[in-house]
Amino acid sequence: MQQILGTYLGSASAEAGGLVDDIVEPVLTELRGFCELKSLSGGRELRERLTAIREAGRAASLALTTDERLHVQTVDDIIEDFAAEYRMSLILALTANYALSQKVMAWQEAKAKDPSVGDHLNLTRMEFVSEPSDYTIPMSSLTSASTGEPLVMTPANLGAAMKEMMTGGTPSPIYRMAYTQWFTTIHAAWEDTYRSRLAAAHGTAPDGKPWGKNDIRSEFFNEIRLIRNDISHKNGICVDSAGNEVITWVRSGEEIAPTARDMLSMLDLFPAAELRQTPVRVERTSSQLPYQFENEWIAEFTAHVSTIEPVKKKRAVVVKRVLDTWMGRTPDE
Known part of the structure; x- marks a missing residue:
């Protein structure tokens, strides 16, 4: 033995x-x-x-x-974790400013009864005070940020007004801030946590090599990324996300300002079935041009192409068509 x-x-x-x-x-x-x-x-x-x-x-x-x-989690375990975080963060975004809205209403009621009530909110004690400080915010600013623009219906704007009413109306600034920040939050969770966890849970590819983070793809979360990019880098205007096919309430060239109804619709869009699919490793078929240019020229070139084509993912096609013409080739349609 x-x-x-x-x-x-x-x-x-x-x-x-x-x-x-x-x-x-x-x-x-x-x-x-x-x-x-x-x-x-x-x-x-x-x-x-x-x-x-x-x-x-x-x-x-x-x-x-x-x-x-x-502790080794299965793909379904990770999807369940992600779905719970996704929905919880979405509900928090939808309800984040409820307490502030209630405070605005309480201040308006108190002010109507007693004009001497303070015009500033002390954020450390959540009390109305008369004197401003580093810890206060004017109630006039908070009221303005908590109130959406009034909808005035006239014969000239009847169609647009009815559309706005049907879609939930224009959210107030603080609600719009909470809603748009959610896209950054959930994009970070996808990129920094769940893609790598799903790759590990899916195990190895048919070639025996383990799946990597970049092998885990999702059309839904790609559209989340595009909306997040427009919010962060396009002054909140729908540009890169204009071609979205899953999240369809964004409108090309318009401000990304989701309503409560738009955000609620996101609850039903979590792509559990898509994330459960076996990954497909896509071989890289493109590379950068092997030339060096001065930074100033690159900046001018990039700005020029951006002016011609505002959608980032379409800019390479524009440049390729120019180069094809220069080389005497027929540009791809």
């Missing part, structure tokens, strides 16, 4: 490495000590060695079943 164990333990030592091996190494050490015993006929040394093996085995078993670092 000692010889068989010795052969097995020698093989285990050659394959050592990783968290599991670190946990079971004390057990292997005690087993090696057992293999080195001169006699198995009994005695204190044998009893001590068997006791040490038992205690090391118990410790390793406990670590293997409780260490969070060894």
